[in-house]
Amino acid sequence: MIELSGHALSLDKIERVCFENELVSISSDSMERVKNSRKAVERIVSEKKTIYGINTGFGKFSDVTIDESDVNDLQLHLIRSHACGVGEPFPEEVSRAMLLLRLNALLKGFSGIRPIIAEQLASLLNKRIHPVIPQQGSLGASGDLAPLSHLALVLVGEGKVFYKKHIISAKAAYLQEVMNPISLQAKEGLALINGTQAMTAMGAVSWLEASKLAYQSEMIASLTIQGLEGIIDSFHPAIHEARGYPQQIEVAKRIRDILQGSSLVTRQGEKRVQDAYSIRCIPQVHGASWQALDYVKEKLEIEANAATDNPLIFNDGELIISGGNFHGQPIAISMDFMKIAAAELASISERRIERLVNPQLNDLPPFLSPNPGLQSGAMILQYCAASLVSENKTLAHPASVDSIPSSANQEDHVSMGTIAARHAHAIIQNTRRVLAIELICALQAAEYRGPDKLSPTTREFYNDARKVVPSIKEDRVFSEDIENITKWLKKNELSWTMTHGREIVLQT
Template sequence: MTVIPGEARLGQWRAVMQGEALTLSPGWQAVAQASVTALETRLATGEALYGVNTGFGKLAGTRIGPAQLAQLQLNLLRSHAAGTGPLLPAPVVRLVLGLKAASLARGASAIRPAVIEALLALLAADILPAIPARGSVGASGDLAPLAHMALLLIGEGEAFQGERILRGPEALSAAGLAPFALGPKEGLALLNGTQVSTALALAGLFAAEDLLRTALVAGAMSVDAARGSDTPFDARIHALRGQPGQIRVAAALRDLLAGSQIRESHREGDPRVQDPYSLRCQPQVAGACLDLLAQAAAVLEREANAVTDNPLVIDGEVLSGGNFHAEPVAFAADTMALALAELGTISERRIALLTDPVLSGLPAFLVRDGGVNSGFMIAQVTAAALTAENRALAVPRSTDSIPTSANQEDHVSMATGAALRLHDMADNLAGILSIELLAAAQGLEFHRPLQSAASIEAAHGLVRGAAAAWDADRAMAPDIAAVKALVERGRFADLVEIA
């Protein structure tokens, strides 16, 4: 796949994350080299250039002599590789490499084409730098994690290739590379930028988009299991409000429920005038979440194409600015966290509804011979625990700035942590939706021989392919894990389109 630096679409980044090869469109090398030449010209004048012949952060006022410029860049990578915690997962590291290469290739960072080509070579060989997940506050760029990425280029640090852990020189050799001696600004250009925050946020976005579609399938299945109404999804209702996400979700729910025999069986004579909100207000809640994700997607697409290191070489000038400040990413991550939390909250309420015989009209806890059997009693408790955890994780991170670098960097975005927590939230939501899918599939079976709509029956088939019907109590955890694996592979998400 060929990407035009500065013009890549989110679908292309999703493909890179999933392992597709990345090349950059022709002509980028000349653009990148021009910025290197421009920097060399300015450096020859003897003027102070931040991070090129000065120290970093609070040490920006310290001039560095010509004989120490290479050591300055080398020391920068070593000193800033101060991350901790578990390593970033392979899909995220693929994104980091691709995003960094594309950003540097735009020709404002004064880094040689050969260094950019080395990042692409690592990606092509699937040799991925070992990057600790924690240690960035999302301003001055993702310094610590990107320093761990860049260490590999000088033959230090570690990488992984599949399950193999490789030391720096071995990793470079496996990719057909030799260690680099960094030129002026190259170390700074490599570790300054928002690529780790953006990669984490993109991974969260892609997971959230799939989980939202899964939530619509689970929610529609719950409507039929509870003999709910499809009237709340009537297009005329949503047109009067005009919220685009709401309109799109209502249309998707109508499509999912179209042709259901269960719905037709109680269209007349049902004593319930209105369903509980967790069934009836799905377009309003999931639609608002869809709009949040769309807004975040637009921000992240721009950020993925951005140049975010400092200083920048523009029109022959070396300009110091603050593009490394990841506030847009932090806000996008915080809003996605709200969507993930709310999708889980309303799903858990539907699970509670299905297990409550007063609300659902189904056997208590979705099992016959209740008392001897507890059925879905504790599965609902698990869903409640995951929901509570996601509510806590949804607290905004972008408002929690802590000054760093002796108050030179006195306002930071916390974007990296904001995006990192999306992984745990998506995992929790996948668990909640798995429980709802199991409960709703069980509920449908109490209405047999009536059939639901085609897509819902397909979802039921996926559930039953992973977990048998609940006739008597058994360990629930394996069933949840089996359905969750399908959720994470996008099998339920594939059953619905959001136009």
Template sequence: MWNMKVFLNGKLTIKDVINGARHNAEIAIAPECLEKIKISRAVVENIVKSKKVVYGITTGFGKFADVSISENDCKQLQKNLILSHACGVGDPFPIEVVRAMMMLRINALSIGNSGISQETLDMLVTLYNKNIIPLVPGKGSLGASGDLAPLAHMVLPMFGVGEVYYKGKRMAAADALKAEGLEPIELTAKEGLALINGTQAMNSLAVLSVYDAENLIKTGDIVACMTIEALRGVTDAYDPRIHEIRNQRGQIYAAANLRKILSGSKRTTKQGELRVQDSYTLRCIPQVHGTVKDSFGYIKGIVSNEINAVTDNPLIFPDTAESFSGGNFHGQYLSMAMDYMAISMSTLAGISERRTERLVNPQLSNGLPAFLVKNGGLNSGFMIPQYVAAALVSENKVLSHPAGVDSITSSANQEDFVSMGMTAARKARQIIENVTNILAIELLTACQAIDFGKEELSPATAAVYKLVREKVEFIENDKYMAPEIEACAELIRAGKLTEVVEKITGELLL
């Protein structure tokens, strides 16, 4: 599945991007794109020669759109654009984010509506394939006029400026180019603008978040079932007739997943056997997890469309040799999608933490020992893991404040409504990591609780229990627990829970 060459042609999938970002697949521009790239470039060159006034080609940028630039200054204009815009701050993005960013930008440019030269595009492909990865600070984009600062940092190494990661080291870009026998290039008319005027930085984060969220949403159903069994949950609440008359697709799917995962369990109960009904955190799992599934469908659709979008300005239409200024660089679609992602995944985490609280609280855990430890008092057991989950849930609430409604003006009020899409994407990415750890804590806690019972688990949850117990033993007495939480988190990140369950149940519904 992974590491085959990916051809860029405006038809990429999320899995293609993951293959490049995380599995170092090489890329190449699809042959069918080359002619359109060539024609589009010729349109730009004709604009320069004819001295036609076209934004960003023969004019300055932003508020300087009315300043004419001579043909002799076109190259300097493009270099100045990159140098002046490469002023991001903060910790650098992880390498996988920058690889995704490069891949997405090359893909957008390969569609042939940007006017970039084949030579310049080839240089970016070469850097990618030789794993010379630009150092890109994580903060500084307004998410309109594109991700200008991050993408400018991405471009710097093409002409030997800035820093890169190369062969496991952070070094000057000029040194990495020299090591590979590469010569810096010189940008020509429109090329600097074509390289940085797009949504690919925020979308790189969005693609990674969507891919990871898909696994977490399925994992949420699985971990919830572990807790249901640990608490001898009442499964009548998952009867398909209840969910069909609600008429909400995600809810129907969530309930179906619970029934499949719990099938064959001797640990669940029927209403009236031990109690009439469960608390909301068990009884309403389909209703809550269902909303997450439905919102995810919308988010994935937006992000998938943006992967193959042409998002710079101005745009070149080679069929008619025309150029138009527009606003495809505006990141509002991604901003709203990532805000929705933040809220949705925070919801998944919130109900998980409440289930963890029920497992450790003797007033709520249906007979389990306080904090799931035998010698309570001397031992604190699982008291503090629940604190950690609660802290992360609270952080998620802060991070879920929508970024997309918080516009601020820039460029002397020429750019007077911006998306803050990068902020939304960065927040969503942090929430994804928090959710991973919150689910890991519930998983670890549920396995501990399960060990206080004797009845058989379902085949699916038994497989998950076995997977966890291969990494983490039952905790008899207090010990250093951070490694245990991380071990469970790593199982979740790697998709191992989903993998073992789907071998038994078939594909879980999303």
């Protein structure tokens, strides 16, 4: 069980909750902070002080004072009116991450909610009741208003949820779990929807996929190196230490470890003096993607433990400040950075695919065909990879440089961070398919060279992958192979991990 306090939520813990369904609990210290913050809100209401979001309208309506008798209705009207997301729902694990992140942010004790709100969010997580949240409709400033409003609806017993692999009404899920919806009180609706949890949740889930895919890309590239009898000297530590980037040094070291014991690698001058960049520069290119991923991880973990609603309540209500922590620019830029990092893994992979299938660039059968001419072999697999890489280039256009004013120009600069996060997720899915295609081709090239000559690490990888995609003995519908190996890679994202950045450990 993971105890939440508002301060120590890591990507590792997010993974355990969102992918392994680990239960959560709330620390006693954080609940005390929540109670003290709530007392401040109740005092403001009773004393009839005018504070944004507690007894005023929202956005351009911030100058409209709300009567004390209407402050509770104000919160319900807020989430109903703001729940205007459209499009396909976020994946269920992203919805779960949103619940987790919103709960953790509220536990910091700056938001003025009642303890029952935090307890209800924890119950939804532990009972696996996950809001159905449309992906489109957030500008990424004033928080992820539309997505988080769909989340908040579930707390009051409205909207739809993922529950036991079905989509049902929140009301029906509550009946099955013997739970009661909540009636929102002053400040609580705003506290639930004013934040960056949609973009951060999608970003966290995407980062977890991207980082594991980056490790897999090194394993797949190592198989390609052997299929092309690549030059091992390019991975010598002296080269990479001379430049000094830690991530580049680590990639080169991991690939040397993966290739240890191979009879299919060559030395410079043995068959050629230099390999093409897509082979020779793997540590430099993959290492740069790791640099970006490391940056993104740092920002996501800061945001996962941030207070991002407005206004924030400090010093037991003595200080209440309206600010802009809901603005998603830090995450928007990070997501654009991750888009580029993942897109480059696909881009260089596609170039390695070309070297595997192009008879002018290797001594393998043309297009790895079992009967060149009569059978096309892997010819169109490269086309598919090229298409995905080109699509990634479009998706990689930065969303964070865009803005459009809203709320009658009161909210005149926005981040588009949720769009950036969604596009990052799409790029990662495309990249996994490109790497799947490289793997299919590398398996075939390794088969021609002789699987017994592979390094022990890649021979095990080869044998496992061959159970999913058999040898190309004649042309077939390769679309099925691509999808099968893609699903296998996604399912086994934790299969190839690095211990201390050095030893390759195959986990089943």
